[in-house]
Amino acid sequence: MMRATLLIQRGVPGEAPREDRFTLEFEPGESVLDGLRRLRVNEDPTLAFRYACLNANACKECIILLDGLVIYACTARLEPREMRLAPLPNKPLLRDLATLLAPPDERL
Amino acid sequence: MKTTHLVADVLIIGAGGAGMYAALEAARSGAERVLLLDRSLIGRGGATVMAQMTVAAAVGAGDHWEHHLADTLAAGRGLCDAGLSALLCEVGAECILEMDQWRVGWARSGEGFAAVQAPGHDRARCVYVDFLNTGPAVSRTLRAQVQRAGPAIRRIGEVAVTDLIVQGGAVTGAAGLHVASGEAISIAAPATIIATGGLTRLYARSSASANMSGDGYALALRAGATLIDMEFVQFFPIGHLAPRLIGMDPIMWDPFRYKLGGRLLNGAMEEFLPRWGGDAEAGRYSTTRDLATYAITKENEAGRGSPSGGAWLSFAHVPEGELRAAFGPVIDRLATNGIDLTRDAIEVSPIAHYHMGGVRVDQVMRTDMPGLLAAGEAVGGANGANRLSGNAITEALAFGRIAGREAARIAAAAPLRGFAAGAALDLLRACGPAANTAALVARLQRLMAEDVGPFRTGAGLRRALAGIAALDAELGTAPPGPPGQAHDLARLDWLDLRQMLLVARAVVLAALAREESRGAHQREDFPEMREDWRVNQLIRGEALELSHQAVPA
Numbered sequence: 001m002m003r004a005t006l007l008i009q010r011g012v013p014g015e016a017p018r019e020d021r022f023t024l025e026f027e028p029g030e031s032v033l034d035g036l037r038r039l040r041v042n043e044d045p046t047l048a049f050r051y052a053c054l055n056a057n058a059c060k061e062c063i064i065l066l067d068g069l070v071i072y073a074c075t076a077r078l079e080p081r082e083m084r085l086a087p088l089p090n091k092p093l094l095r096d097l098a099t100l101l102a103p104p105d106e107r108l
Numbered sequence: 109m110k111t112t113h114l115v116a117d118v119l120i121i122g123a124g125g126a127g128m129y130a131a132l133e134a135a136r137s138g139a140e141r142v143l144l145l146d147r148s149l150i151g152r153g154g155a156t157v158m159a160q161m162t163v164a165a166a167v168g169a170g171d172h173w174e175h176h177l178a179d180t181l182a183a184g185r186g187l188c189d190a191g192l193s194a195l196l197c198e199v200g201a202e203c204i205l206e207m208d209q210w211r212v213g214w215a216r217s218g219e220g221f222a223a224v225q226a227p228g229h230d231r232a233r234c235v236y237v238d239f240l241n242t243g244p245a246v247s248r249t250l251r252a253q254v255q256r257a258g259p260a261i262r263r264i265g266e267v268a269v270t271d272l273i274v275q276g277g278a279v280t281g282a283a284g285l286h287v288a289s290g291e292a293i294s295i296a297a298p299a300t301i302i303a304t305g306g307l308t309r310l311y312a313r314s315s316a317s318a319n320m321s322g323d324g325y326a327l328a329l330r331a332g333a334t335l336i337d338m339e340f341v342q343f344f345p346i347g348h349l350a351p352r353l354i355g356m357d358p359i360m361w362d363p364f365r366y367k368l369g370g371r372l373l374n375g376a377m378e379e380f381l382p383r384w385g386g387d388a389e390a391g392r393y394s395t396t397r398d399l400a401t402y403a404i405t406k407e408n409e410a411g412r413g414s415p416s417g418g419a420w421l422s423f424a425h426v427p428e429g430e431l432r433a434a435f436g437p438v439i440d441r442l443a444t445n446g447i448d449l450t451r452d453a454i455e456v457s458p459i460a461h462y463h464m465g466g467v468r469v470d471q472v473m474r475t476d477m478p479g480l481l482a483a484g485e486a487v488g489g490a491n492g493a494n495r496l497s498g499n500a501i502t503e504a505l506a507f508g509r510i511a512g513r514e515a516a517r518i519a520a521a522a523p524l525r526g527f528a529a530g531a532a533l534d535l536l537r538a539c540g541p542a543a544n545t546a547a548l549v550a551r552l553q554r555l556m557a558e559d560v561g562p563f564r565t566g567a568g569l570r571r572a573l574a575g576i577a578a579l580d581a582e583l584g585t586a587p588p589g590p591p592g593q594a595h596d597l598a599r600l601d602w603l604d605l606r607q608m609l610l611v612a613r614a615v616v617l618a619a620l621a622r623e624e625s626r627g628a629h630q631r632e633d634f635p636e637m638r639e640d641w642r643v644n645q646l647i648r649g650e651a652l653e654l655s656h657q658a659v660p661a
Contacts, residue, residue: 012593012594013594027352028352029351029354029445029446030354031354031355033354034354040546040597041544041546041547041550045543045544045545045546045547045597045601046596046597046598047597048595048596050595052149052153052154052317052318053157053158053317054314054318054358055353055354055355056160056355056356056357057354057355057356058152058157058243058244058317058357059148059149059152059153059157059317060152061148061149061152072355074354074355077354094594094595095593095594095596098594098595100288101149102150102288106150106263106264106265107264107265108112108264108266108267108288108291108293
């Protein structure tokens with residue numbers, strides 16, 4: 001087992017973003033999405049991020065920033081270090097890491 | 109809290125293969141206001157986009173849909189609704205050809221389609237899109253067609269439909285949560301199609317998207333419709349187990365087996381399928397899903413499993429040139445996961461994959477509630493006790509097409525009725541105490557995997573019922589509040605659990621009642637298949653009333 005520290009930007013539009021720190025044990029090869037899903041079960045069920053498929057990189061919904069770079073959480077791997085996660089800056093924020101990804105003509 | 113009210117001629121819940129085909133067909137049949145909803149993004153969620161494998165259809169020279177039907181009925185172990193199976197095979201082939209006109213990109217071989225022979229088929233009948241791209245290509249193609257249909261089809265993503273609205277004995281629309289905003293929405297429609305797929309999310313390891321919560325079955329039950337054969341959950345025998353593989357579909361090894369054979373080995377690197385009644389495969393993939401699941405499980409029980417509790421799958425005997433010719437870029441993606449197939453075997457084990465059971469429908473996909481139809485995996489009966497490889501996408505397309513046409517007909521004949529979403533909207537506006545709903549989902553998934561997997565006992569099933577009842581009690585009667593919050597996953601999980609627990613109970617009750625072993629339902633305490641159990645089990649209403657019917661001729 002290895003240990004990662006996830007620094008996750010939290011919050012909704014209109015409030016100052018805060019950063020929550022979670023430490024997480026993981027097995028080599030696990031994805032950032034594996035880690036986020038486990039945090040919801042074990043630490044904080046209100047942590048918001050998006051995904052539909054499970055690590056198949058088919059739905060493309062888990063797109064976020066890792067240390068400032070755009071990644072898919074399902075194909076980026078957990079690493080034994082501090083990893084800073086943030087929502088995409090160029091999409092409207094919904095909550096925490098979740099942004100509005102639907103094309104304009106597929107919104108309510 | 110803001111509530112948006114929408115009106116449609118045809119409401120379609122779920123935008124996978126079945127839902128999108130239904131939308132296209134409803135619009136082509138004259139429906140002017142088709143509303144296509146999905147829990148995720150349109151065309152990106154559900155099982156279709158995950159299906160990296162093959163699609164069975166009698167489209168090759170010399171093949172006929174009746175041959176495909178014979179194989180489908182044989183695989184179904186005596187429980188298929190043969191009328192639905194025939195539609196799957198006949199209309200499915202037409203849809204595959206139409207998809208070809210829409211340039212889905214079926215792999216070619218000479219003049220015709222390239223096809224592989226999957227276990228249980230009498231010939232090479234399974235078409236595909238290279239490389240491991242069948243589902244994404246099908247989804248993308250249908251989505252492009254839906255967009256091309258213009259304003260007749262309105263698409264809205266991120267809507268979790270939570271209840272159907274029933275008035276005067278008919279379904280008149282639906283209510284749901286708009287996840288992105290947290291708003292409640294209601295939709296009035298004279299015809300509603302459930303195209304929500306299956307229930308794989310009930311299990312800890314599954315091959316489909318996280319949004320397959322069985323919600324369509326719960327919607328149908330609460331509206332008063334009937335479910336059929338809910339005990340038959342298909343486990344895919346060789347789901348990826350270890351080492352951790354990311355960015356890939358866990359059932360990707362099936363197409364590898366189609367093209368390259370591969371060797372399934374136990375912990376001691378011995379072939380073991382013949383020991384449990386399978387063929388000595390000799391490099392050819394011929395073992396059906398239920399038998400392979402059985403063999404892998406039994407080998408583990410005998411203490412001869414692979415280190416992580418499955419079996420080894422090896423392609424080390426296949427020359428690298430052949431591997432590359434068959435799967436090109438996939439070989440590189442495996443390399444980034446640290447897997448070199450010329451050297452390394454990988455570990456596989458059974459994984460929840462598909463649901464044979466589902467909503468009972470007639471030949472035009474109508475349920476027994478007026479105004480309510482179903483399509484795709486949400487429908488029960490076409491595949492009996494065990495689904496043939498490659499039939500799922502075919503079923504999605506065929507049943508989607510049929511349901512879309514019928515829904516348009518119903519909408520044209522019956523104007524909108526009055527509409528009151530009362531109690532359904534009350535639930536969406538309720539404010540319950542904070543709860544770790546994600547942990548409750550995980551508990552349900554473990555419980556189902558442990559006691560309601562492919563091998564069941566009366567004691568295990570009763571333990572599962574008790575566990576489900578305990579979760580029900582913990583869930584309470586209102587979602588954690590407050591309502592109206594954007595992308596509120598704790599609240600969404602609560603609403604999902606409400607459906608998942610009802611559906612889990614339906615699966616367990618049907619499995620407990622069926623005291624025999626058949627296809628995907630194996631009772632260790634009743635190991636024989638019994639002729640007097642060649643009946644379908646029906647479950648009706650929220651009270652889950654169980655009854656039998658003779659298998660439709």
